Amino acid sequence: MRRRIVAPLILPASALFLALITGAVFIVLSSPLVEGHFDFGLPLKAYGALISGSLLSTNGWIDTLVNASPLMLAGLSVAICFKAGLFNIGATGQTLIGALAAAAAGAVLAAQPAPIAIIGALLAGLVAGMLYGFIPGALKAFTGAHEVVTTIMLNYVATYLIAWAITGPLLAPGASFARTSDVGAAALPSLLGPTGHHLHAGVLIALATIPIAWWILNRSTVGFEVRTVGANPDAARYAGMRPRLLTVGTFAVGGGLAGLAGTIEILGVSGYMPAAYATNIGFDAITVALIGRANPFGVLFGALLLGALRAGAASMQIQAGIPVEMIDILQGVMLFYLSADVIVRRIFRLRKVEGGVDELATVSRSYGGQTTAP
């Protein structure tokens, strides 16, 4: 128990602690811009608002869960790609395309009975995300184009695709700004009934995906093959596995998960998609996967942590005047300490614990072409 649950949390917790301290120094340094004079109490005020907005009320907890759900799905997307030795920086694009497909399908099915509309829209988002994940997977497997650059390019392509689709064929008639029509019956129902903050059913989808992903990765044959390819593509080939197929398949499944993340945002939160829809979920997802060391239950923890930060960010901006971008800074600094675990272990006198994602070595080696195209 202690070894399996507490030990993996020590390093992320230490990194979070150091990130909060670094962030506090930064808040004090920038306090003249916020309040016109140096204020050493500002970090406490900011972090207080952050915590009260996310953890100290029922609504805060609901916001945390709602924010964490897409992060669980997108984080899983990055994590299972890590396990196959692939770096998916394209969760942003896959999420956007999934959201677009769900919004389009929802608009079409809006007047159908709810079960049909919901399942149809969910499937549309899932499949669209899979297709968008399939592209970098196939490019890597068959041409050797490294996914780090192609997925980022696809993120930009996705934003232009959405701008075109929502100002063109999917434009809602009579809307005051460029957006798709309401998803109507495809909207995900609220778990708490019509009152209170909107805890939509997508949260359940995200929570259910975690153990399924864990089982597939760690208990099934496919999962074993994926992990073998990630650890050593050459060995996997000699053992008769098909690394190309696994690369394409893993990327498609990863894309599908990210697509679902976008889907539950549209069907559960907004109910339509504006042309200016933007998300930074790709970087959040990488952070989540790294905090969770690419383990699905670790991803759950990472997503809840980041979900809480995102949920509290708004009250931090309102009550303390600290822009929400502070969360990005905290996230980057936390990743710095997670990567530089040597430094963290020295500060806290920790013994060597497994800290990183081992399969990452394959990602970097394949960038330099040292593993033959899978």
Next chain:
Amino acid sequence: MDALLDVPVLGVLIQLVGYLGSVVVSNGPIIMALAAPLTLGALCGVMNERSGVVNIGIEGMMLASAFMGWFAASAAFQSMGPSEPSEFFGVTPPLLIGLVAALLTGLLLSLVHALLSISVRADQIISGTIINIVAVGLTGYLNLLLSKSSPPTAGKFEAFVPPHFLTDLPVVGWLFRMFLAQGPVTMSAIVLAVILQILLFRSRWGLRTRAVGEHPRAAETVGINVIATRYRNVILGGLFAGLAGAWFTLDFGNSFQTGMTNGRGFIALAALIFGRWHPVGAFGAAILFAYAGSLGTAIRTLPPTGQLGDILSAIPPQAFSALPYLLTIVILAGVVGRSVPPAAVGRPYEKEGAH
């Protein structure tokens, strides 16, 4: 019958080729300007990858440098007041201060990258990702806080005015306009690409750098300090990223917008690969990407006539905006198999017998 059907299509194709060529001539200066940050970013990549370190943080380094360059220039302008721009590129003291700030920012961030990827031996791609995340957060955070007081702009460097007898030359005049009617940062991209090309393949430093990037163990045995060489090159590479950042806010434009680098740091990486890790090759690739990026504007401002005009104006403008990114993917897919990176890229170096 077939021949009759073919002719109209052929006609449009010939028109298209002619139009695409005419865009190069008429839009030469803007293409060159847009190629500058891509070239400088790719040169940063050359410095890193030739010595065996992946750097996907170029995007973030550019963004942070663009911000700091603009911020420092603006702050200097506020305290020093307006000054007479010099004849030479319209240089003013605030602009120089901004340029230095941008370079220092690139230097500082690449020091972080060097620390993580060389000393800590963290994953190099993660290290780059961290720089990208922190750069987005920091610049967004500070920009939002600063915009409340709307700081003044310190202006920007002025473009060089090439003598008329050159630009008026028949046939080749547009080339002089393209390469010479530019601001100092843009021009430096051309000069630096050539200098780095020569140094990399003709100097002792270049030989050592390439040795460290291809086979660090062998380099170590002949007495080259692998760690020190990597540190030096990665940190100096940050200067190129800093210069690329300065291009955004001190040369091409004069203000900062959140996320203004818009993926150019990543396209620079593709230019590096397409240029086969040669500085001048990367410059050529950057020109190609910049050309693709300028096509949308060209079609809007100077549309072709006739049938071709109808076809091109029917294509949604977003398709042209996405063109450089799509082109990057196509080129990576077509070229990568034949383009061989330095052998030790992405692999942290550990001295024999360490631990």
